Amino acid sequence: MKAFILATTLLATSSWATTPCGLKGDVAQRISDCKETADARGEFQLVTRTAKGEEIYKGARTGVIWSADLISPKNYLSDKLDTICKKQHSELGGLKLNWILPPVERYIQALKYDIQSSLPGVSQREYWTSTADSFYVNSRYIFEGANTYKPDSKGRYTFRHLEIEDGHAYVKCIVETIQ
Numbered sequence: 001m002k003a004f005i006l007a008t009t010l011l012a013t014s015s016w017a018t019t020p021c022g023l024k025g026d027v028a029q030r031i032s033d034c035k036e037t038a039d040a041r042g043e044f045q046l047v048t049r050t051a052k053g054e055e056i057y058k059g060a061r062t063g064v065i066w067s068a069d070l071i072s073p074k075n076y077l078s079d080k081l082d083t084i085c086k087k088q089h090s091e092l093g094g095l096k097l098n099w100i101l102p103p104v105e106r107y108i109q110a111l112k113y114d115i116q117s118s119l120p121g122v123s124q125r126e127y128w129t130s131t132a133d134s135f136y137v138n139s140r141y142i143f144e145g146a147n148t149y150k151p152d153s154k155g156r157y158t159f160r161h162l163e164i165e166d167g168h169a170y171v172k173c174i175v176e177t178i179q
Contacts, residue, residue, distance in 0.1 A: 022048035023094065027058060027065065027177070030095075043113035048093035056093040057119055062109055063178035067091050067099065069121055070171040074128070076140055076164035081128055085173035092173065099173040104131040106174055107143040108157055116145050126169040133161040142169050 022030030027047055034046040044057040047065060054068035068091035074081060085099040092099060107115070107129060116123045122145040133139045139161040149157050162169060 018049060018053055020049050020051045022046065022056075023050070027095070030093075031058065041118045044115075044118045048095065050090060050093055052090060054091050054093065055120055056091075056095065058177070059110070059113060061113070063176070064102075064106060064110070065095070065097065065175040065177060066110075066115075066119060067173040068093070069125065069127075070173075072170075073126075073168040074171050075166070075168050076128060076162070081140075081171060082130075084171060089173075095175075097175045099175055101128060101130040102172065102174040104129040104141045104143070104159055108149075111149055111157075121145075127172050128162070128169045129159075136161055136163075138165065139163050139167070142167075 021034040023033075024030070025033070030047045031045050034049060039046075041057065043060050043062070044066070045060055046055060047058050048054075048056040050068075056065060056067055058065045067085075067089075070084070070089060070091050074084065076082075081101055085101050107127070125145050127143045127145070129141045129143060131141045133141060141159040141161050144160065151157055
């Protein structure tokens with residue numbers, strides 16, 4: 001009986017148990033196609049859900065499109081993260097847009113819209129940003145999904161950095177739709 005309950009729970013909560021949507025058209029058409037199948041995620045609108053369960057979201061107020069997480073943690077140098085978002089990945093949902101590795105400022109902006117609980121998996125992972133630490137030039141800041149970020153008295157946030165030679169973290173790519 002316990003095995004049956006566990007299997008039922010896994011089926012109900014696994015991403016592959018959801019219906020694909022937003023597989024064709026421009027971003028607006030894809031959002032419209034996904035409206036009926038999407039859970040309410042506040043600021044974030046579901047753009048695409050692939051057959052593998054990979055979900056791409058767009059910030060309603062920011063216009064930033066967030067990819068699904070690339071499959072596994074990556075090393076900045078050996079996985080060539082400076083160009084990784086330019087390649088085709090299934091986690092980009094077939095959207096042929098100008099994907100980039102997000103700067104730390106995009107994560108700060110997304111904190112205001114509760115990215116950690118709104119986008120799947122974010123609260124459990126660490127992500128590379130494109131922003132170099134100004135003192136440690138061979139490192140990049142990372143966004144820690146489990147961290148409770150609070151601005152200091154001047155409104156600044158503190159981020160940890162990883163060395164680009166040996167650090168590993170997940171990757172989310174973004175598209176800036178509002179310039």
